[in-house]
Amino acid sequence: MSRKPVPAQVGDRSRIEVVFDRPQLLGTLFGQYDQNLVSIENRLGVYILARGNKIQIEGEATSAARARDVLNGLYNRVAQGQDIDSGVVEAVIAMSAEPTLDGIIRHEVSTPPSIMIRTRKKTIVPRSAMQTTYMEALARDDIIFALGPAGTGKTYIAVAQAVAQLITGSVQRLILSRPAVEAGEKLGFLPGDMKEKVDPYLRPLYDALNDCLPAEQVERRIASGEIEIAPIAFMRGRTLADAFIILDEAQNTTPMQMKMFLTRFGQNSRMVVCGDPNQTDLPGGMSASGLNDAVQRLEGVEGFGTIRFSAADVVRHPIVGRIVQAYEGPDA
Structure with a gap:
């Protein structure tokens, strides 16, 4: 996956852009009627705008970064052929809050899991x-x-x-x-x-x-x-x-x-x-x-x-x- 996070400060908020290199997977990633994006927005208090294969995330800096990691994690699961349902979305959101973000979360959310x-x-x-x-x-x-x-x-x-x-x-x-x-x-x-x-x-x-x-x-x-x-x-x-x-x-x-x-x-x-x-x-x-x-x-x-x-x-x-x-x- 091609990832290009580009933070841009907007007042006290942050804007991050993520680019996905397989647009054909985005329908599954977003969910029916974009329900997965809506869940991420509601849980993390961010705003997500999708245009083609680009996604812009706007919100408080930490929340926007979590939303980016959640989307990357879900995208990787879709790319591996795994199913994405509301339970998976909620679980990945929850895992993105773990204090060991550079350990278990980077390992589990942003890359394929090593244990299954x-x-x-x-x-x-x-x-x-x-x-x-x-x-x-x-x-x-x-x-x-x-x-x-x-x-x-x-x-x-x-x-x-x-x-x-x-x-x-x-x-x-x-x-x-x-x-x-x-x-x-x-x-x-x-x-x-x-x-x-x-x-x-x-x-x-x-x-x-x-x-x-x-x-x-x-x-x-x-x-x-x-x-x-x-x-x-x-x-x-x-x-x-x-x-x-x-x-x-x-x-x-x-x-x-x-x-x-x-x-x-x-x-x-x-x-x-x-x-x-x-x-x-x-x-x-x-x-x-x-x-x-x-x-x-x-x-x-x-x-x-x-x-x-x-x-x-x-x-x-x-x-x-x-x-x-x-x-x-x-x-x-």
């Missing part, structure tokens, strides 16, 4: 600086605690990495588990056999799988036992070797359940424990969260990695991040 996860249906690249750290940990550590609020990609990225390793043969099985704990409401008796009773609790794991593999492959691999989705109670007494093991909603385990789960770890395995320590749904009278207990005991132990996401790492709709921040505030 390829699955049958899509290629997953980091949408925040912490997601980059998380992906690096998934490739390095034996057991990882991924902590943080909803919408930060903890489980989704873990499932994508597990699917990628299953496809390449690095592991022979993918085991997804979570405690069957109701989120504050009583659901009563559920109809059907055991699978039908527990499937509602495990639906988020199915959703992540179906986003990474064609539906027929998910069904075939579940039927063959390559992929197993089960409540944590089904893990007792087993040794899970040659497997990628994910425990979701781990904040809803007891310390004894967590100890039982962690000690299932076998040869040539990888384990990811995901949860939000601030959102425990354990029934009243039960002991403290097994997730918090395990992190306190094992953080810093060789072979364990701990990744802590915050509201700033939420990659869903921006309002989700604001909701998380409101509930984590001083009056929460």
Whole structure:
């Protein structure tokens, strides 16, 4: 890409010009009805004018520079054949605010990412600086605690990495588990056999799988036992070797359940424990969260990695991040 930033002071504002050398990509970059440009303008408080293959950005100097980096990052993604949707735009805007602008942002926004996860249906690249750290940990550590609020990609990225390793043969099985704990409401008796009773609790794991593999492959691999989705109670007494093991909603385990789960770890395995320590749904009278207990005991132990996401790492709709921040505030 040809880049010609030409700052020109206009009062207390700055004007930057960016020139793109592949005009045929600009329709995708701008989005339908220029919605991507509008999002950048609204989020960064700048004005963007497009003329041919040139874009002029006017606004406060720092905001205009961020807008330039965001546009360059999105352009490079389009040039690599990656999809651009509102979530990607919001994620790149958020990443442009990181204090390590010359490190992770220049590396991730303005150039092709050096770390990614390829699955049958899509290629997953980091949408925040912490997601980059998380992906690096998934490739390095034996057991990882991924902590943080909803919408930060903890489980989704873990499932994508597990699917990628299953496809390449690095592991022979993918085991997804979570405690069957109701989120504050009583659901009563559920109809059907055991699978039908527990499937509602495990639906988020199915959703992540179906986003990474064609539906027929998910069904075939579940039927063959390559992929197993089960409540944590089904893990007792087993040794899970040659497997990628994910425990979701781990904040809803007891310390004894967590100890039982962690000690299932076998040869040539990888384990990811995901949860939000601030959102425990354990029934009243039960002991403290097994997730918090395990992190306190094992953080810093060789072979364990701990990744802590915050509201700033939420990659869903921006309002989700604001909701998380409101509930984590001083009056929460």
